[in-house]
Amino acid sequence: MHMKPTRHLCLLLLTAMVRQPVIAAERSPTQPPYQDWQAENYAIEQPLGGLVGVPERGRAIAGDQHRGNCLACHVLPIAEEKFQGDLGPPLAGIGARQSVGMIRLHVVDQSRFNPETVMPGFYRPPQQLNRVAPSLRGTTWLTAQEIEDVVAWLATLK
Amino acid sequence: MINPRISSLLLAVLLAGVLPAQAEPVSGYAYLTAEMQAMQNDDFGNPGMLAVDAGETLFALPGENGKSCASCHGEGGEKLDVRQLARYPVYSKRLQRPVTLRSRILLCRNERLGGPPLAYGDEAALQLEAFVRHLARGQTVDVDISGPMAPYYAAGEKRFHTRYGQVDIACHQCHDYHAGKHFRGQLLTQGQTNGFPAYRFTEGHVVGLQERITQCLTNLRAEPYAIGSPEYRDLEIYMSARSNGLKIETPAIRY
Numbered sequence: 001m002h003m004k005p006t007r008h009l010c011l012l013l014l015t016a017m018v019r020q021p022v023i024a025a026e027r028s029p030t031q032p033p034y035q036d037w038q039a040e041n042y043a044i045e046q047p048l049g050g051l052v053g054v055p056e057r058g059r060a061i062a063g064d065q066h067r068g069n070c071l072a073c074h075v076l077p078i079a080e081e082k083f084q085g086d087l088g089p090p091l092a093g094i095g096a097r098q099s100v101g102m103i104r105l106h107v108v109d110q111s112r113f114n115p116e117t118v119m120p121g122f123y124r125p126p127q128q129l130n131r132v133a134p135s136l137r138g139t140t141w142l143t144a145q146e147i148e149d150v151v152a153w154l155a156t157l158k
Numbered sequence: 159m160i161n162p163r164i165s166s167l168l169l170a171v172l173l174a175g176v177l178p179a180q181a182e183p184v185s186g187y188a189y190l191t192a193e194m195q196a197m198q199n200d201d202f203g204n205p206g207m208l209a210v211d212a213g214e215t216l217f218a219l220p221g222e223n224g225k226s227c228a229s230c231h232g233e234g235g236e237k238l239d240v241r242q243l244a245r246y247p248v249y250s251k252r253l254q255r256p257v258t259l260r261s262r263i264l265l266c267r268n269e270r271l272g273g274p275p276l277a278y279g280d281e282a283a284l285q286l287e288a289f290v291r292h293l294a295r296g297q298t299v300d301v302d303i304s305g306p307m308a309p310y311y312a313a314g315e316k317r318f319h320t321r322y323g324q325v326d327i328a329c330h331q332c333h334d335y336h337a338g339k340h341f342r343g344q345l346l347t348q349g350q351t352n353g354f355p356a357y358r359f360t361e362g363h364v365v366g367l368q369e370r371i372t373q374c375l376t377n378l379r380a381e382p383y384a385i386g387s388p389e390y391r392d393l394e395i396y397m398s399a400r401s402n403g404l405k406i407e408t409p410a411i412r413y
Contacts (some may be wrong), residue, residue: 065342074341082342087336111326118331122326131380132324141379152409 034126035144039112043101048108048123048144053152061142061150068142068150073119077157087118096158104151107142123147184337185404186347186356186412194359198411206288206409207355209364215290216282217298221271227263227286230270235293235399243294244406247395249306256310258394259387260287260366278386284366288355293410299352301399315394323380344413350401351394353410360413367394 035049047053061153062070063078070076073087094103105112122142126132142150187195197203200275217235218228231237246259257265260278263286267274276283303311318329332341333349354367365373368390372382383389 018185049378070340083340085340085342087332087339087341087346103320118336120326124326126324129324129326130320132323133376133379133381135322136379 014130016054031139031143034138034140036125037108037123039109042105042113044104044108045101047104047148047151051145051148053145053148053150055149055153055156057076057146058149058151062145062153063086067146068122070150081104091154094157095155100151100155103154104147107147107150107154122150183350183401183404184348185352185407185410187353187407187410189338189345190411192341194411198407200234204357204409204411206355206364206411207357209285209288209357209377210292210409211289212282213285213287213292216286217289221267222273223271224366225271227267227271235290238290238293239298240294241300243290244297245302247307247391247398248251248300250300256307256391256395258391259291260284261391263287263290274408284355284364284369286366287366288409291355291406294406295408297406299398299401299404301395301402303395303399307395310392310395311399314392314394317393318396322375323378325378325380327378329331331373333359347412350404352401352404353407353412355408356410356412358412364409367397 005155022132032049037048038046039045061068061077062076063081065072070091071078071081071084073085073091074085075092077092078084098106106119108123109121110117111121111124123140123144126138126140166272170338178279187198190198197214198206203208204206214234216227217231218226218233220226220229228235246262247256248262249255250257250262260283264276264283267286276286280364321328324366336346337348338346351367354370355364357364358370358373361373366385368385371390372385375382
């Protein structure tokens with residue numbers, strides 16, 4: 001079968017998405033314990049676990065389909081990534097529109113803003129989730145450090 | 159002050175705008191590229207036909223008692239009522255429960271052909287389903303959810319609206335609200351069932367609806383149910399009725 005190079009790339013991406021759970025399962029044993037967080041006025045003011053985010057790492061996580069995969073649903077200023085989804089709003093300039101604390105809550109648990117959201121909670125309390133794959137129970141999608149990295153990068157988008 | 163009746167009407171109109179219930183059902187075919195549509199249309203180029211052909215061979219294969227499906231239903235299944243095939247899942251009065259097309263085939267075969275029974279998740283069971291469903295290609299999906307089917311339909315509808323897994327998304331949130339949008343490179347469809355069993359381009363083989371739901375739940379980082387389980391049966395009932403009015407395309411090609 002003859003396929004265009006773009007098709008190959010598309011297939012690669014999709015195959016990678018299918019493999020996601022396996023990769024996450026491999027990561028979970030080393031995941032640090034869940035850190036509780038508090039939201040007030042639609043924001044989490046305190047960094048998770050008091051950690052400091054690194055924007056460059058956050059950018060990599062946002063584009064990585066095995067980790068944040070923000071690009072699955074959002075258009076982001078990551079020019080080298082061709083396939084960017086449109087389920088959610090574009091996020092260019094988000095750092096100018098929202099406070100860091102608000103961005104943090106969006107990434108941690110979007111359902112606090114909209115109970116019907118299609119956006120996953122990347123740091124939702126694990127006990128609130130339904131029928132999680134056994135190898136992932138008790139874990140969050142991203143670690144607290146990864147959340148802080150992504151938040152730090154999003155805050156630079158002004 | 160606005161009259162309360164008018165204000166509740168206004169609210170209903172507003173909500174109808176923000177919370178799109180599923181509109182007209184649209185086949186996953188409409189979301190394929192022209193090349194893939196052409197591949198589906200061509201029985202010689204459609205890789206799903208391999209499963210249909212394998213199913214046809216099994217249909218004619220005698221069991222231990224010397225009988226085959228074809229002994230009763232005709233060599234190519236021509237004695238089967240294709241309009242009845244388009245009504246599955248149906249309620250079985252004898253069994254006092256709903257049966258999917260695959261469970262009907264297995265019940266019939268396992269009771270009448272002798273030999274070791276086929277399990278719901280066996281590849282041969284999938285191939286038989288693909289062959290039989292393919293006979294009804296072009297028929298209109300017509301699932302009856304009245305009477306004894308109603309509670310099973312309601313249970314499936316509830317599951318379709320339940321969040322699953324670490325990704326924490328329910329079926330309807332993608333397939334009712336976001337069909338036609340892109341998940342990275344993938345175009346989201348309404349999740350209609352009229353093409354199943356279907357050849358999944360990204361997997362490289364034919365899957366039934368329940369196998370497809372397992373793939374979805376796995377992507378949601380959830381623990382899937384067992385193929386042939388009551389949970390999947392109810393989802394299949396709800397989702398099949400949701401496709402009422404669409405033409406059967408088995409074996410369709412889907413991403």
